Amino acid sequence: MSGAVLVVTEHLNKRFTDATFELLAMAGTLAGEGGVEAALVGSGVAGMAAELGAADRVVVIDAPHLEVFDPDGHATALAALVAERAPRIVLVPYTSTGMDVASHIAARCDLPLVSYCQSIDASDGLSATCQLYAGKIEADVAVDGDRAVFSVLAGAAPAADGRREGSPEVIHAGVDTTSRIRFTGLAEPEGGDVDITAQDVLLVVGRGIESEANIEEVVELAEILGGAVAASRPIVDQGWLPKTRQVGKSGLTVKPKVYLALGVSGAPEHVEGMRDAATIIAVNTDPQAPIFGVAHHGWVGDLFDLLPELTDRLDG
Amino acid sequence: MDIAVILRTVPDPVEELELNDDETDLDRDFLGFVLNEFDDHALEEALLLKEEVGGSVTAYAIGATDEVEQILYTAVAKGADAAVKLGDDVGALDAHAQAEALGAELAGRSHDLILCGVQASDEIDGQVAMLLSAKLDLPHLSVVVGAEPAGDGLRVTKEYWGGITATYEVGLPALLGVQAARQAPRYVAVSRIRQAQEAGALSESPLDRPAASSGITVTAMRIPETGAGAEMISGDEEAAADKIVELLQAAGIGGGS
Ligand SMILES: Cc1cc2nc3c(=O)[nH]c(=O)nc-3n(C[C@H](O)[C@H](O)[C@H](O)COP(=O)(O)OP(=O)(O)OC[C@H]3O[C@@H](n4cnc5c(N)ncnc54)[C@H](O)[C@@H]3O)c2cc1C
Numbered sequence: 318m319s320g321a322v323l324v325v326t327e328h329l330n331k332r333f334t335d336a337t338f339e340l341l342a343m344a345g346t347l348a349g350e351g352g353v354e355a356a357l358v359g360s361g362v363a364g365m366a367a368e369l370g371a372a373d374r375v376v377v378i379d380a381p382h383l384e385v386f387d388p389d390g391h392a393t394a395l396a397a398l399v400a401e402r403a404p405r406i407v408l409v410p411y412t413s414t415g416m417d418v419a420s421h422i423a424a425r426c427d428l429p430l431v432s433y434c435q436s437i438d439a440s441d442g443l444s445a446t447c448q449l450y451a452g453k454i455e456a457d458v459a460v461d462g463d464r465a466v467f468s469v470l471a472g473a474a475p476a477a478d479g480r481r482e483g484s485p486e487v488i489h490a491g492v493d494t495t496s497r498i499r500f501t502g503l504a505e506p507e508g509g510d511v512d513i514t515a516q517d518v519l520l521v522v523g524r525g526i527e528s529e530a531n532i533e534e535v536v537e538l539a540e541i542l543g544g545a546v547a548a549s550r551p552i553v554d555q556g557w558l559p560k561t562r563q564v565g566k567s568g569l570t571v572k573p574k575v576y577l578a579l580g581v582s583g584a585p586e587h588v589e590g591m592r593d594a595a596t597i598i599a600v601n602t603d604p605q606a607p608i609f610g611v612a613h614h615g616w617v618g619d620l621f622d623l624l625p626e627l628t629d630r631l632d633g
Numbered sequence: 634m635d636i637a638v639i640l641r642t643v644p645d646p647v648e649e650l651e652l653n654d655d656e657t658d659l660d661r662d663f664l665g666f667v668l669n670e671f672d673d674h675a676l677e678e679a680l681l682l683k684e685e686v687g688g689s690v691t692a693y694a695i696g697a698t699d700e701v702e703q704i705l706y707t708a709v710a711k712g713a714d715a716a717v718k719l720g721d722d723v724g725a726l727d728a729h730a731q732a733e734a735l736g737a738e739l740a741g742r743s744h745d746l747i748l749c750g751v752q753a754s755d756e757i758d759g760q761v762a763m764l765l766s767a768k769l770d771l772p773h774l775s776v777v778v779g780a781e782p783a784g785d786g787l788r789v790t791k792e793y794w795g796g797i798t799a800t801y802e803v804g805l806p807a808l809l810g811v812q813a814a815r816q817a818p819r820y821v822a823v824s825r826i827r828q829a830q831e832a833g834a835l836s837e838s839p840l841d842r843p844a845a846s847s848g849i850t851v852t853a854m855r856i857p858e859t860g861a862g863a864e865m866i867s868g869d870e871e872a873a874a875d876k877i878v879e880l881l882q883a884a885g886i887g888g889g890s
C-alpha cells in the first residue's frame with residue numbers, strides 16, 4: 318500500500334468537470350505522507366495535468382480509443398492502475414462515468430466500495446458518512462480493512478479548493494486498456510422553448526404532481542409570476558415535460574431567486590442542481606422529505622390545497 | 634435476443650422510515666416495499682427490445698416476500714416470458730451478496746443481455762448492476778437511457794450531465810445499468826397481474842445465503858433532521874400561501890409589478 322489518495326478525474330471535450338476538483342479538494346484534506354495522485358485517462362491529455370495542481374502526481378493513461386469516456390476501457394485501465402499503484406484511498410465521483418468504473422476498480426482490486434459518500438474520515442482507520450434512501454437516511458460506515466474505494470456525492474467539498482494550476486509530476490502508466498465497446502458519438506441537448514437557468518422564479522414539480530394534466534395549474538401560476546415550470550427527473554421520464562426543464566445531476570443546474578418545489582422529495586441527484594438557489598421553498602406532504610434539509614422555508618402539506626390559494630392571491 | 638432483467642424491491646420512498654433498536658438499519662417490520670423505479674425502466678427496455686427483435690425476457694428477483702412475488706407477476710403480466718424467484722427467506726442482502734447470488738444464477742443461463750436498474754436507494758456498498766458486470770466479466774454501460782438493436786449487438790445511449798448523451802456500440806453478451814427506458818414504463822391492468830398469479834407463472838431457484846462480504850460495516854444510521862436549516866411554516870394552506878406570497882414579493886417577484 319502506498320498511502321496515497323488517488324482521485325479518478327473526469328473530463329469531457331478536454332475540460333475537467335467540477336466533480337474532479339471537488340474530489341481533489343477532498344483528497345487534500347485526507348492525504349497524509351503519500352500525497353494526492355490524480356488518474357487522468359484519455360487521448361493526448363498529458364498537457365491537461367497542469368490544471369491538476371492540487372495533485373502531487375498525475376498518472377496518465379493515454380490511448381486513442383479512450384478519448385471520450387469508454388465504460389469498459391476506462392474501467393479496465395483504471396482497475397489495472399489502482400492494482401499497480403495500490404493507493405490507500407480511491408475517490409471516484411458519483412457521476413455517470415464514476416458509476417461505470419467504481420465497482421470494477423473495487424472488484425478487480427478486491428477493495429471495499431462505499432457509495433453515496435458525503436464525507437470521509439481517514440484519521441483513525443477509514444470511515445464515511447453516506448446518504449441512503451434518496452437522502453432520507455444518513456449512515457456512518459466503517460471500512461473493515463485499511464483501504465477502500467469511495468464513490469463521492471456532488472458537493473462533498475468545494476470545487477474552488479481543488480482548482481489549482483501547477484506542475485505536478487507526470488507519470489505515464491502502461492496498463493491494459495482493452496475495450497469491448499465502441500464510442501460512436503456525442504449529442505448535446507436540443508435547445509428548449511424556455512431556458513430554466515435564466516429565470517428569477519422557478520416552480521418545480523415532482524412526482525407529487527401525479528399527472529400531466531395537473532401541471533397546467535402550475536404553468537398558469539408560473540406565467541402570472543413571470544417565471545417558468547421546471548421538474549424533477551421522473552416527470553421528464555414520463556414525457557410530461559421536455560428534458561430542457563429537468564433540474565439535477567443529469568439535467569441542468571439552476572440558481573433562481575426563488576425556487577418553489579412542489580412534491581419534490583429532494584433526492585441527492587435533484588439537490589445537486591438547485592442547492593444554490595437564493596430562496597428555496599419546499600412544499601411536501603412528508604415531513605421527512607430530504608428537500609426540507611436544503612430548503613430555506615418549508616410547509617408540510619398538500620400541494621393541491623396550496624395551488625388555488627396561491628393563484629387566488631397572485632392572479633389579478 | 635434472450636434478455637434477463639433484475640428486479641429489486643426497495644422501501645417505498647414516500648413512506649416514513651424508522652430505525653431498528655440499535656440504529657444500524659431500518660426497522661423493516663412495518664415497511665412497505667415497492668419495485669425499484671430504475672428496475673421498472675430496465676424491464677420496459679427489455680420488453681421494447683423483445684418487441685423489436687424477438688427472443689425472450691426473463692425476470693429475476695431475490696427474496697420470498699409478497700412484494701417480490703408481486704413484482705414478478707407484474708413483469709409477466711407486462712410481457713415477460715418467465716419469472717424466477719431466487720431463494721426463500723434470505724433477508725435483506727447487501728449489494729455484494731446480491732451480485733454474488735445473481736452471478737451464480739446467471740452464469741449458467743447464457744442470456745444475451747442483462748438489464749438492471751442503474752442503482753437502488755439502499756446500495757451503500759456499490760451498485761449491484763456494475764458489481765454484477767464485474768463478477769460476470771461482461772462489457773457494461775451504466776446510466777443508460779436507451780438500447781436499440783444494431784447489427785449483432787446494440788447501439789446504447791448513455792447519459793452524462795446537462796442533457797449530454799453519448800452513443801456506443803457493444804456486442805453481446807453485455808450488461809446495462811438502465812436509468813430510463815426509451816419510453817415511460819407501461820401500465821398493466823390489475824386483472825392481468827391476477828391472471829399471471831393464477832397461472833402460477835413463477836419458478837423458484839434455491840439460494841444459499843451468499844458468502845460475499847462487502848468489507849464495510851454500518852455503525853450508525855440517523856434520520857437527518859430535515860428542516861433543521863429551514864424555517865417551517867405552520868398553519869394551513871392559507872397561512873402557507875400568505876407566507877409564500879410574502880417571500881416572492883421580498884424577492885421582487887410577481888404581483889407587485
Ligand atoms: C444517475 C442518476 C441521475 C439522476 N438525475 C436526476 C436529475 O437530474 N434530476 C432529478 O430530479 N432526479 C434525478 N435522478 C433521480 C433521483 O434519484 C430521484 O429519483 C428523483 O429526483 C425523484 O423525483 P421526485 O422527487 O419528483 O419523486 P419522489 O422521490 O417520488 O418524490 C415525490 C414527493 O412528492 C411528495 N408528495 C406526494 N404527493 C404530494 C402532494 N399532494 N403534495 C405535496 N407533496 C406530495 C412525496 O411526499 C414525495 O416526497 C437521477 C438518478 C440517477 C440514478
Ligand SMILES: Nc1ncnc2c1ncn2[C@@H]1O[C@H](COP(=O)(O)O)[C@@H](O)[C@H]1O
Binds near residue numbers: 528822823
Ligand atoms: N402503476 C399503475 N398500475 C396500473 N395502472 C396505473 C398505474 N399508475 C397509473 N395507472 C392508471 O393508468 C391510467 C393511465 O395513466 P396515465 O398514462 O398516467 O394517464 C390511469 O387511469 C392511471 O390511474
